[in-house]
Amino acid sequence: MEKIKPIDMKFCRFLKAKNPFGTLEGGSNDWYVYGDANTIYWCVKSTGAAGPDNGLVDPKRCIPGRKCYRGRD
Amino acid sequence: MDKKKIKFPYGIPGHNLSEVEREIPADEPPAWPVNEKLKYVGKPVKRYDALAKVTGRARFTADVRLPGMLFAKFLRSDTPHAKITRIDIRRAERIPGVYAIHIIKDIDGNYPDVKYAGQAIAAVAASSLEIATEAVKKIRVDYDYKPFVVDVEEAMKPDAPVVFEKEIEAKEDAGDVGVTYEGTKASGNLRGPTTSSFYGGPRGDLDKGFKEADMILEHTYRTQVQTHVPLETHGMVVDWKPDLVTVYASTQNTKNFRDEIADYFEIPRSQVRVISEFTGGGFGAKHSAGIYGPVAAILSKKTKRPVWLMLDRKEEHISAGNRPNSIHYLRIGVKKSGELTAIKQVSHGTAGVGLGAGVGRIVQAMYQCPNFTTAQYDVLTHAGPGAPWRAPGNVQGAFGLEQAVDEIAYKLRKDPLDYRDIIDKSEIRKLERERGAELFDWDKRKAPGSDKGVLKKGMGVAQSTWPRFVHLDSTAEVRLLNGGGIEIRSAVQDIGTGTKTILAQVVAEELGVPIDDVNVLIGDTFFPNGPPSGGSVVTGSITPAVRNAAYKAKMQLLEQVAGKWKSDVSNLRIADGIITDSKDSSKSMTFGDALKGMRTGQIIAVASRSDDYGGFKQEWGLAYGDLGSVQFAEVTVDTETGFVKVDRIVAAHSCGRPINTAQVKSQINGGVIQGMSYALYEYRAMDKETGMMMNTGVDNYKMPFAMEIPDIDIVLIEDYGGRSSTDAYGIGEPANIATAAAIANAVYNAIGVRIYELPLTPDKILKALKKI
Numbered sequence: 001m002e003k004i005k006p007i008d009m010k011f012c013r014f015l016k017a018k019n020p021f022g023t024l025e026g027g028s029n030d031w032y033v034y035g036d037a038n039t040i041y042w043c044v045k046s047t048g049a050a051g052p053d054n055g056l057v058d059p060k061r062c063i064p065g066r067k068c069y070r071g072r073d
Numbered sequence: 074m075d076k077k078k079i080k081f082p083y084g085i086p087g088h089n090l091s092e093v094e095r096e097i098p099a100d101e102p103p104a105w106p107v108n109e110k111l112k113y114v115g116k117p118v119k120r121y122d123a124l125a126k127v128t129g130r131a132r133f134t135a136d137v138r139l140p141g142m143l144f145a146k147f148l149r150s151d152t153p154h155a156k157i158t159r160i161d162i163r164r165a166e167r168i169p170g171v172y173a174i175h176i177i178k179d180i181d182g183n184y185p186d187v188k189y190a191g192q193a194i195a196a197v198a199a200s201s202l203e204i205a206t207e208a209v210k211k212i213r214v215d216y217d218y219k220p221f222v223v224d225v226e227e228a229m230k231p232d233a234p235v236v237f238e239k240e241i242e243a244k245e246d247a248g249d250v251g252v253t254y255e256g257t258k259a260s261g262n263l264r265g266p267t268t269s270s271f272y273g274g275p276r277g278d279l280d281k282g283f284k285e286a287d288m289i290l291e292h293t294y295r296t297q298v299q300t301h302v303p304l305e306t307h308g309m310v311v312d313w314k315p316d317l318v319t320v321y322a323s324t325q326n327t328k329n330f331r332d333e334i335a336d337y338f339e340i341p342r343s344q345v346r347v348i349s350e351f352t353g354g355g356f357g358a359k360h361s362a363g364i365y366g367p368v369a370a371i372l373s374k375k376t377k378r379p380v381w382l383m384l385d386r387k388e389e390h391i392s393a394g395n396r397p398n399s400i401h402y403l404r405i406g407v408k409k410s411g412e413l414t415a416i417k418q419v420s421h422g423t424a425g426v427g428l429g430a431g432v433g434r435i436v437q438a439m440y441q442c443p444n445f446t447t448a449q450y451d452v453l454t455h456a457g458p459g460a461p462w463r464a465p466g467n468v469q470g471a472f473g474l475e476q477a478v479d480e481i482a483y484k485l486r487k488d489p490l491d492y493r494d495i496i497d498k499s500e501i502r503k504l505e506r507e508r509g510a511e512l513f514d515w516d517k518r519k520a521p522g523s524d525k526g527v528l529k530k531g532m533g534v535a536q537s538t539w540p541r542f543v544h545l546d547s548t549a550e551v552r553l554l555n556g557g558g559i560e561i562r563s564a565v566q567d568i569g570t571g572t573k574t575i576l577a578q579v580v581a582e583e584l585g586v587p588i589d590d591v592n593v594l595i596g597d598t599f600f601p602n603g604p605p606s607g608g609s610v611v612t613g614s615i616t617p618a619v620r621n622a623a624y625k626a627k628m629q630l631l632e633q634v635a636g637k638w639k640s641d642v643s644n645l646r647i648a649d650g651i652i653t654d655s656k657d658s659s660k661s662m663t664f665g666d667a668l669k670g671m672r673t674g675q676i677i678a679v680a681s682r683s684d685d686y687g688g689f690k691q692e693w694g695l696a697y698g699d700l701g702s703v704q705f706a707e708v709t710v711d712t713e714t715g716f717v718k719v720d721r722i723v724a725a726h727s728c729g730r731p732i733n734t735a736q737v738k739s740q741i742n743g744g745v746i747q748g749m750s751y752a753l754y755e756y757r758a759m760d761k762e763t764g765m766m767m768n769t770g771v772d773n774y775k776m777p778f779a780m781e782i783p784d785i786d787i788v789l790i791e792d793y794g795g796r797s798s799t800d801a802y803g804i805g806e807p808a809n810i811a812t813a814a815a816i817a818n819a820v821y822n823a824i825g826v827r828i829y830e831l832p833l834t835p836d837k838i839l840k841a842l843k844k845i
Contacts, residue, residue: 002626014336016329018360020433020465020806021542021608021695037267037431037449038466040424040459044336047364049427049458050188055239056249056453058264058428068180 012062013072014044043068075099081686081795082107088504093795095686102583102624102798104715107833108730108791113578113588114799115791117735121573133351134323135383137310138515143172143198145382146370147365149392150187150194153455153764154221154234157184157214160195160611165211170204171197174212175368183404187216188236188426189455190765191391193364193437198372198380202454215635221455223759225398225423228262228454236262236426236453266419266448267431274437275446282444284413286406290481294403294473295830297756298423299396300389300766300775301460305353307393308365308383320347320366323383325359326605327564328546333362333596334370336369351598352568356747357461358394359568360382360605387769394460395757397422397430399469403477406444411485411495413442422469423452424459433466435810436474436614438699439538440496456757457765461607463744464539464806468751468813472831475535475814480827484520489534489818490515501727501792502536502701508788509534509725529710530720531823536703539579541696541729541802543689544610547682548601549619551580551626559591565603565615566596570805571736572611578732579616579799583623585647586664601679609700609803612732617797618682624798625678634667685796698794702726702807704745706815707783710823712842715835718781719749719816726786729802737804738787744808745785750777752813756832 019039041059043069046052052068055061063069076096081104108115125131140611153200160567160666162174176195179185184194195212197637199205216305220234227233236689237249243606250260283289309322311334324330327347384393399422406415418437422430431449462468482492490506497503510516518532552560561580566574573593581588595603604614628642634641634652644656652667654660685696705723710716722745731737754775758767768774793800813831821827826841839845 016333016358016361018461018607020461020467021540021610036434037265037420037447037451038429038433038461040427040429040461040465042361042427042458044333046179046185047337047362047367048192049425050185050237053177053239054186054237056237056264056428061249 010063011059012066012069014070015057015059015062016042016044017059079104081800082793085504085790085792088609090793095684095795097295098683101621101623101683104795105799107793111582113419114732115291115730115734118574118578118588118733119212120571120736121577131351133353134309134321134349136718137304137321137381139310139379142310142379142381143200143372143376144202144205145196145198145369145380146202146209147193147388148195148209149388150190150192150196152187152216152218153190153223154219155187155216155574156219157187157194158217159215160184161213162195165197165208168208168211170200171208172200172378173198173372175371175375180207189457191388191457192210193368193392195380196368196372198376213633221764223454223456223764224761225400225421225452225454227287228423228452230657231261233262234455236455262453263450264428264453265450268446277444279415279417279444279446281433283406285408285414287409288484289404289408290477291404292477292829294401294476296399296401296469296472297831298398299462299755300757300774301356301358301394301462302389302774303354303356303359306384306386306389307363309360309369310379310381311369311373312379313370318345318370320345322347322349323352323359324349325352325355325568325607327566327596327598328602329360329605330362330366334366337367338370347489347598349566355568355606356463357465357607360461360607363393385469386771390769390774391457391766395425395457396462396468397424397459398416399430399432400760401432401469401473403436403473405477405481405483409485411487411492413440413496415444416442418447420449421452423454423456425454425456429459429465431466432470432473433464435470435538436469437833439474439536441498443473457766458760463519463747463809465809467537467539468748469811471535471537471814475811476817476827476829479533479818479821499538499699499701501790502703504790505701505703505725505727505788508790509703509705509723512786512788513723515705518822521822524823527711527713529712530708531819531821532705533707533815533818533820533822534703534705535702535811536701537820538805539609539700539807539810541613541694541698541700542608542610542680543685544604544614545682545693545694547604547614547618548679549576549615549622550601550677550679551619551622553630553668553671553676555668555674557665557668559586561591561593561595562600563595563603563615563619564598564600566606568606570606570740571733572615574736575612575616575732576619579620580623584627584664585618586650590650609806611803613729613797613802614682616732616799617799618680618793620798621680622678625680629676629678630667630671633672634662635671637670687796700802700807701726702811704811704815706819708816708819708823710838711822712824715838717753717820717833717838719783721784721786722812723786723788723821724808725790726804726807727790727792728792728804729792730800731789731791732799732801734789737789740804741787741808742785744805745812746777746782748809748812749783749816751831752816753832753834776814784811801815
């Protein structure tokens with residue numbers, strides 16, 4: 001089986017993810033967002049699947065450039 | 074780190090039990106023998122909190138009452154898609170007893186777009202729940218109504234109303250309509266496909282595989298949206314103080330709950346304490362603080378009073394999460410021998426306004442097939458958000474796969490169990506099939522539809538796989554107190570599965586003391602981090618940690634005793650609360666006396682989950698092996714009314730070393746009942762005209778009552794792997810995956826017609842029989 005490699009973290013610090021096996025928790029456990037079709041995403045700030053800007057919460061979109069994006073530093 | 078080599082039991086007692094040598098950390102305890110040689114572990118020990126629960130002494134979150142506490146209630150949208158133009162709270166504010174009203178805003182300070190009926194808009198805190206509820210009714214909201222779509226197939230059409238319509242404005246802007254930074258087009262309600270997963274995703278050559286096939290089976294399987302119905306709804310009590318925010322939460326994840334509250338307010342995580350002494354059930358949707366957490370905290374901060382905010386049952390149905398539906402297409406190539414040559418999987422599902430509606434990994438992982446592709450799409454709709462639910466996606470996936478495998482077996486004129494022996498290489502499931510079939514009397518199964526009369530009996534089988542996962546951020550502390558007392562401390566929560574009990578069993582076993590001497594203090598983030606209650610990870614993650622901590626504490630205590638006796642600590646033994654010296658029978662002391670003689674007031678030992686002995690399959694905690702299960706169903710179908718009665722389930726399971734056999738069986742019972750309810754009853758009924766969920770009460774959201782619950786017989790197989798100091802794994806997910814598929818296969822066996830859609834309600838049965 002192919003080893004899963006750590007993901008280059010550019011996600012917003014407020015992106016949360018829960019896949020069948022665990023939860024993305026504040027930057028730990030990057031692998032929880034690794035392409036799984038059953039991963040549920042939400043934003044800590046908007047507390048839902050729509051972000052603070054009314055856009056979809058999605059790891060492909062919760063990245064630098066988005067108005068509500070916040071880095072990890 | 075110093076290491077030592079020791080031998081562990083390996084394999085299945087009565088089948089292939091042997092030993093395996095593992096190199097383990099030097100400070101971890103010796104191997105336990107198999108369960109039959111242990112005193113507490115592997116036994117049906119009564120629940121640690123049984124008396125508290127049956128007497129009502131147990132205090133759940135909804136029961137928490139604090140001095141000066143206020144009660145909060147949400148105002149929710151009564152339309153599925155709209156722009157809010159005005160909110161008038163003046164009449165609500167004037168009601169005596171109303172302390173605060175919070176209106177939710179977006180990043181620009183505007184009202185957020187309404188995207189589903191039931192979305193929270195505002196919340197009121199008042200001196201009573203009745204006043205808060207009354208005040209919510211007095212808030213006036215003006216909407217600019219917009220078209221909406223709640224049906225998944227309607228939502229896929231090009232001209233369907235769009236759920237997320239935020240325009241992309243700049244190259245790296247992440248809008249939902251336009252051209253993305255990747256150059257792909259974002260539009261409509263379709264997202265995906267996801268074509269890979271943790272387990273490799275596509276493999277082989279699909280075209281070649283189908284060319285090699287002698288037979289191709291092709292069907293689309295449909296499952297419904299199921300909404301979460303834990304006995305205790307979501308919610309919490311927040312007591313905001315400037316130096317510490319205390320949260321009493323109904324949660325599956327105290328740590329994440331704490332982190333979300335702290336992160337929302339951007340305060341240190343150490344400034345938030347989450348307490349979950351008792352949680353009244355959770356099936357995956359209680360990992361987050363949700364919107365209720367921050368809103369309750371805002372109201373508490375604003376009013377300087379504790380705030381109670383629990384959802385009611387209707388809110389639970391419409392907003393607290395659901396198991397997404399699925400439209401699951403499978404095309405399977407098969408040789409005459411039964412060998413699978415190719416599987417093509419395509420799925421569409423809706424998690425409402427969010428993502429995550431896939432069909433899991435079961436199709437790509439359970440059977441040998443060299444050529445495989447998957448494409449799993451999310452379809453956004455104006456409906457309440459999906460949430461993880463007990464083996465997310467895999468229950469939907471199993472319904473399709475296990476019906477397909479059953480159908481292939483019949484077409485090949487093979488017994489469905491014999492056929493699985495050909496395509497399933499799992500040793501544990503093979504044994505589960507054998508032992509389960511014997512208990513079930515599988516040989517009494519008749520040909521499909523051959524029963525005479527109105528009531529037709531049928532038998533079916535289905536199986537599942539679930540990975541063994543370990544959550545490494547799992548820590549336990551064991552304290553031995555001078556003067557008596559043994560305490561376990563960890564933030565891990567007990568959601569009703571019996572975590573407190575298994576921790577007490579493990580520590581009593583390790584210390585050699587009566588189990589009633591062990592106090593379990595968990596569900597508090599002031600204690601060391603525990604694992605989340607999700608993914609069937611708790612038992613496999615926290616029991617090795619607590620055993621290792623107990624072992625360390627014990628060795629410190631025995632060192633002191635050995636010093637007094639001038640003995641070698643390696644000669645000391647503890648059994649039934651008595652410490653003895655194996656080399657000198659004159660030396661004996663009770664464990665309690667040893668505690669009284671400690672040099673200090675307490676001995677504290679802390680241990681975290683170490684890596685699996687022999688390593689992980691993936692370094693972050695994916696263990697080797699799977700948690701297989703095979704479930705058998707016997708049904709009676711009334712061919713005049715269309716009602717299905719599940720008469721009996723035999724559930725054959727393994728979870729490594731079972732720690733508490735009664736609790737494992739209880740978990741399996743729960744999984745089976747929930748699976749049966751999914752198969753026959755539960756579904757979210759949406760009104761396409763209004764976008765509202767129509768069955769939001771316990772009266773019209775059908776779930777089984779006692780007389781509808783089948784006899785459940787359980788085959789529990791001990792399966793030793795020498796992977797940790799307890800060698801235990803979980804059971805929550807596997808208990809639920811195969812049930813609906815087994816029932817569907819039994820219905821086919823009863824009536825001779827296969828039904829490809831859940832739930833198996835009377836109308837579908839009668840349609841299948843061409844009676845309506």
